[in-house]
Amino acid sequence: MSTFFPKEAPPRAHLYMNHYSFNSPKQLHTRCITTHPFNHRIQVFLPTELSPTIQSALTDKLLNETATYYHAHIPLSLLLTSNFMQYVRNGMIALSVQGGIDTHDVVCLDGKGKLILDLTKDSYEQLGLSGKPSTFHQDRQRYVVEIELNKPAMIPGKPGFERVKWCFENTLAKPFSMLFASADPQGVSLPLEFPESARATPMTFNIQSTPLKNVIVPDAAPLRTIGKNDLRWRRSVSDLYEWIGLASMHSDRITFGDNIDPFLCVYSPPAPPTTDQQDLTPSSCCLIEISGFIPSQSIVRILEALR
DSSP states (O other), rough: OOOOOOTTTOOOOOOOOOOOOOOTTOOOHHHHHTOOOEEEEEEEEESOOHHHHHHHHHHHHHHHOOOEEEEEEEEGGGSHHHHHHHHHHTEEEEEEEOOOOTTSSSEEEESSSSEEEEEHHHHHHHHHHEEEOOOSGGGGGGEEEEEETSSTTTTTTTTHHHHHHHHHHHSSSSSSSEHHHHHOOOOOOOOOOGGGGGOOEEEEEEEEEEEEEEOOOOOOOGGGOOOSSSOOOOOHHHHHHHHHHHHHOOOEEEETTOOOOTTTTTOOOOOOOOOOTOOOOOEEEEEEEEEEEHHHHHHHHHHHHHH
């Protein structure tokens, strides 16, 4: 999550570049994906054109392979019931979606049993649980409370559990509009059951497939022959990353024969390495966009389905 503050300095951006085989036992791509429990959109660029039949079959497969998520309105005390504590142990993620992250109370469950409350000063003082000042934008007086729901002490009857339950039922009893999703380690959807008062609505991912025609598709194969410590490799990968960004925006700058007037636009797209720089020919490709409340396990499953 990020919020735009006009008077603040922009956050630092980092780009980490690497390449390796998906068949590597290290499974670096899986480890990287699982560090992001909350995901809204995935873009997949396929350097080949898909026929309508294949597009339809691929969309159906992705819908069947991926998870359903839910939009519900619940009090936090519901998370402490026996059914939801089991969901928490199964890796459920949740995120409140009402208001702004810098002006309202925010709640999230990270998939590893940690419940995080990012609260305004008034809500924190009324809550009655210990926390710490937020390290982001300290002048806004926000506080963070972290509760490890998977700890052995978090069972009914224990003092810590009963204390949290009392606070959720009395001092922070308001309902939150939240998104919920749960998937097993293989990325298969796990159903969630809500009380009628939660007004839960099951939702599915939105999948769009957009053909990109008459574009210049760079050949990334030469990157394999350049050592990763070589400055040329870093520049080439950075250019390729920028080119993929242009493709994701459906930019006309990567269209074959594009020749915009420099008076209107002085930008020129990067030219990643190709097998033959002198003989560029237009190609067709496909951009697949998947959006929703996507658990990291589902992203790994989507990647396997696309491969």
